[in-house]
Amino acid sequence: MxxxxxxxxxxxxxxxxxxxxxxxxxxxxxxxxxxxxxxxxxxxxxxxxxxxxxxxxxxxxxxxxxxxxxxxxxxxxxxxxxxxxxxxxSPEDIVKCEEKFFRGKTVNSILYHTAEVTGVQTNLEFEELYEKTAWYYDEKYGKQGAVYDVFVRAANNEHELDDCQIDETTRKVLINNIRHHVSSQAVKYRADVEVACYGYEGIDAVKAALKEGLKASTEEMPIKINLIAPPLYAVTATFRDRTEGINALNNVIQKIRQTIEQYRGIFKIKMEPTMVTDANDRSPQEIIKDTQVSDDESDDSDSNEGK
Incomplete structure (x- = not known):
C-alpha cells in the first residue's frame, strides 16, 4: 500500500x-x-x-x-x-508557494521513509506520525511548514526533537532520515534573462556580457548559462543555502546587465532568481510556448482596446 x-x-x-x-x-x-x-x-x-x-x-x-x-x-x-x-x-506569490511546496515535499519524504522503516501499515498510522511530528511543530511555531526548519536544525542537534512524542525507535529512524535528506540536499536556483544587441557589435556584445557573468562562477559555486532561444538565456546554479544561491545569481545578472548596456544592448529579467521545483523546472520548449502565448495575449488585448 x-x-x-x-x-x-x-x-x-x-x-x-x-x-x-x-x-x-x-x-x-x-x-x-x-x-x-x-x-x-x-x-x-x-x-x-x-x-x-x-x-x-x-x-x-x-x-x-x-x-x-x-x-x-x-x-x-x-x-x-x-x-x-x-x-x-502574483510572481512573488508563486515563488513563495513553490518554496513552501518544496519544503513540505521534503518533510513528507522524510516521514514517508520513516514510516516504511518502522512498519507503518495504514494511512491512519501515517497520519498519527504526522500528528506527533510535522503538525505538532507547525502548531508550536504557528506556521505552516515550520517543521522543515526544525528538521534542518535536528540534522545537527537531535535534541531539537526532544519534545516530540514518539517512541525511541521511531525517533532514531526519523533522525537518520533527516540527516540523510538534509546532508544530500542541494537545491537548484534559476533566473531567465533576455540579452540582445542590435548595434554594430551584435552577437559579440552578447558573448562578452555572458562571459562577464560567468566570471562570477567558481569551483565551489559553479554558474551555468544556457541558451533557451535567442535572446532568452537561463542562468542556473546549485546551492545548499537559499540566500547564498539567490545572491550569487543576482551578482551574475548584474554583471551581464552592466556589460550589455555598455554596448547599448538590451537586457530584461524574464524570471527572477527562483528555487527550481517540479512545478517550475520547465523545458526550453515549454518556455518558448509560454512566451508565444504571452505575446498572443498582448496582441489580443491591444486589438480589443482599439475597438
Whole structure:
C-alpha cells in the first residue's frame, strides 16, 4: 500500500491560501485539479480565473499533468467545492508557494521513509506520525511548514526533537532520515534573462556580457548559462543555502546587465532568481510556448482596446 497524507493539519485549505495543484482535466466550465499538499483533494480553476486577458487557446495556457500555483477563492467543505484562481497569484506569490511546496515535499519524504522503516501499515498510522511530528511543530511555531526548519536544525542537534512524542525507535529512524535528506540536499536556483544587441557589435556584445557573468562562477559555486532561444538565456546554479544561491545569481545578472548596456544592448529579467521545483523546472520548449502565448495575449488585448 502506498502511504499518503496531507502536508498540513487542516483537511482543507483556507480562503486566500496559496496552493500547489496538478492539472487533471480540462472541462468546458474550467480546469479540474488535485491539491498536492492536501492529498490530491479536488479543486477547480474557473475559465475566468485562468488569465486576465481573453483566452485564444486554453491548451496553450494549461496542460494536463502540469503543476501550477493557485489562490483559493472559496471553500465549501459540505459540498466539497474548492474554487481556485491561477491569474490572481502574483510572481512573488508563486515563488513563495513553490518554496513552501518544496519544503513540505521534503518533510513528507522524510516521514514517508520513516514510516516504511518502522512498519507503518495504514494511512491512519501515517497520519498519527504526522500528528506527533510535522503538525505538532507547525502548531508550536504557528506556521505552516515550520517543521522543515526544525528538521534542518535536528540534522545537527537531535535534541531539537526532544519534545516530540514518539517512541525511541521511531525517533532514531526519523533522525537518520533527516540527516540523510538534509546532508544530500542541494537545491537548484534559476533566473531567465533576455540579452540582445542590435548595434554594430551584435552577437559579440552578447558573448562578452555572458562571459562577464560567468566570471562570477567558481569551483565551489559553479554558474551555468544556457541558451533557451535567442535572446532568452537561463542562468542556473546549485546551492545548499537559499540566500547564498539567490545572491550569487543576482551578482551574475548584474554583471551581464552592466556589460550589455555598455554596448547599448538590451537586457530584461524574464524570471527572477527562483528555487527550481517540479512545478517550475520547465523545458526550453515549454518556455518558448509560454512566451508565444504571452505575446498572443498582448496582441489580443491591444486589438480589443482599439475597438
Amino acid at each position: 502506498q502511504l499518503t497524507c496531507r502536508f498540513y493539519k487542516n483537511k482543507l485549505p483556507e480562503t486566500d491560501e496559496l496552493v500547489m495543484v496538478c492539472i487533471t482535466q480540462i472541462e468546458e466550465m474550467g480546469v479540474d485539479t488535485g491539491l498536492l499538499e492536501y492529498n490530491n483533494t479536488k479543486g477547480m480553476i474557473l475559465l475566468s480565473e485562468i488569465s486576465r486577458r481573453r483566452i485564444r487557446s486554453i491548451n496553450k495556457l494549461i496542460r494536463v499533468g502540469r503543476k501550477e500555483v493557485a489562490v483559493v477563492l472559496r471553500v465549501d467543505a459540505d459540498k466539497g467545492y474548492i474554487d481556485l484562481s491561477k491569474y490572481r497569484a
